[in-house]
Amino acid sequence: MAPQIISLSIFVVVYAFIIFNVLPRSSVSLVGAFLLVILGVLEPREIVTLVNWDAIGLIFGMFILVRMLTDSGFFDFLSVKVLKLTKGVPINILIAFALLTGLLAAFMDSITVLLFMTALSITIAKKLKMSAIPFVLSQITAANIGGSATLMGDPPNIILGTGLGITLVQFVKYLAPISILILVLNTLYFVLFYKKMFKQSENVDTDYLKNLNPREHVKDLYMMIASIVSFLVAIVLLILHEKINLPVAYAGLIGASLGLVLNGKKVANIWESIDWEVLMFFTTLFIIIGSLEKTGVIASISKGIVDVSKGSSLLTKGILLWMSGILSGFIDNVPFAASMVPVVKLLAPASTVSLLSMGLIVSFGTDVGGNFTPIGASANVVGLSILSKAGVDVEWKEYLKAVVPITFINILVAGVLFSLFYK
Template sequence: MGTYIVIASEKVHKSAAAMGGAMLMLLFILEGPSHGKKADASLDQNGQTTEIVQPSEPLVSQLDSFAQNINFDVIFTLAGMMVLVNILSETGLFQYVAIKSAKVAKGSPLNTLLLLVFATAILSAFLDNVTTILLIAPVTLVVAAELEVPPIPFLLCETMASNIGGTATLIGDPPNLIIGSYAGLSFSAFMVNLSPFIVVALLIYMFVLWFYYRDKMKVTIEKRARIMAFNEKEAITDKSKLRKGGLIMIFTLIGFLLHGMLHLEPSVVAMAGATCGLIACCDNVDHALEKIEWGTLFFFIGLFILVKGAEKAGLMAELGELLVHMNDWHPLAIMLTIMWVGGICAAIMNNVSFTAAAVIIIGQFMSTHEFFQIRLHEELLWWALALGVCLGGNGSAVGAAANMCAIGIAEKNGHKISFKDFLIYGVPVTIVSLIAASLYVSLRYYQLDL
């Protein structure tokens, strides 16, 4: 709680605050190589009794004890995609896409915003939302610069669209991967049960954006004419690197779509693409690695350790005991409670870290509840959890990995998005989307009985 208060206060950099909290967890809560050793008695050469400290676990397990607290699949997926995106950014590709998008939107900032939001949501359904933000954010910064409008509203709206769109499929948002893996749910099951609502939610979200910004995003006729006069082809500065880097990116994205079938973790796909990109496209590898958002990566490392420490200390068990009080509730009330509690906790704790613990708690609860022991009914709680944690990720700057990536990219380019700024945008979106999800669940599964 102290770490989150420090992060929200912005008195200390978020990465330093998260690492500080992680340090305290490692010192006082989490077991490491120096913990848990047992002593055996023996006699030395002088006949004196001494103690020989023996490790209670195999050496490999000891050495890995700290690493087990960190989700390196997320860390290396982020790092690999950062490398690839930085390689492509040096070719002029993003400037090309930015100018083309602005011209398709006829130079209108509002139409450009809606176009980018729609593209972000669609991409997030078939890629993970972090990768989508890494691809879209650089384009957005260039678009805003060309239109001479503030980029922060664009970035915030796209980030929330990525979390909404990513809810639709198994691979769209990391929490869905965790839920699908634990519960044995297929890609098609997520599409059938969640996609219909997400399509409607996206259309409502875009309408709200249009209504809110219709009088706020305007540029002069001269600026629109200047945008339409640009030649996007002139933005490409290195065609050779673009061809090689673009081909590697395409194969990497295909790898993300097929990683389950290929039995590969997303991090392996991302790092393979990054390695090929560094070999094929970079004369100066050190320069390419300098552009990685190290602050964002260390923030997540600290956050994973922080939440793991909270779990080790018994916080998750305490939360799990609260579910016992729901045994006599109506199933719909249980679903809605899990959805809303999941959404709130995801906003506070980060949806990936919370989901990793929540699936275990909910799985244990279902094993003791007769209604949810039936397979069809069991899935209802998983859909409620998925909607809650994915949509709840919009609730704060630390709610989802995509949020932190967008903030990191913005800061690196001189645009600060504060914790408070994100709350102002994210909380209303989260509340409205969870209300809409509650209506969807109630209508679909209990009124229409589908």
């Protein structure tokens, strides 16, 4: 059997298993990568070279930093602080929480952000005597939008950014303004969509707000300060890494190492809370995507996009944006992002659109398109599952009715902006 057919077949089967959640995705990707070696598509020595170690290192470093911030009580402190600033007014709370979620998701894992924001929203909704659904849906969508603004915001960004050589500065310069505009538009939409519900709600009791003390939610002040300093060091290194010739992975790992040293024995058990399954999944996934590149499958896909777009930059941007957005609403956006890295690399020389522009467009579409369905992104699954455990079930019909219109508008507006300003 031809190597092209073998690599493509394994990729399709692995993807199908991931979509239908038949087995843990790390197990499926590991078996797929192993089969590629056994069947002779890849040589054992090629495996190491196919893995994007920059992406793996950065993700690993950020995992450690975010876990230290979480354990210190930083997120609880920040969310309570923002709640007090809203004066207990329901609409103000939705706006503040959505914007805070988007901001935090730009710099850290959206799952972590949704874990504490959703739990807080459920508590506050009870005080307001209204459903928590408006708050949680606005936060889910905000997390995916905010995650599109920076290199470390979402795993697809890290994969595309490190794979295509797009820096944090370029993400912030070219993509963050669009992401911020879309985040504001998205938040205002939810205010209008649920305006009747807000009219029937009550303000948070003033005594409850007065008794809230953000400092009481800090579990370890020294640990929080040390973790924030370490996180900022990582961000600064990510900004400067090109000028000082520092690999992206080193930026995350140096920040994490600093945090581990400063916090000492307080974080001795941090390794138990690191998501090793995700790291294994990413590593083996890079191997599978590498086999598609080696056997020429990726080249065929790139040629197909060139043929359809017929050299038109507008069509190329539109195809990449909407393909990324729609597909990521139904399939895991991590393998999709990994598969698009070699596609964009091969597509760039034959297109009038720059590699930078294509990479940022695909990244945005992949992140924001995850809002299309309840299973489109990890943030969606986590937020809705926490709601469900609290006795509030959001059916697909209800989710789609509330979220699909604004997601479509968000991508449409972003597409216009990409066409006007991206070359």
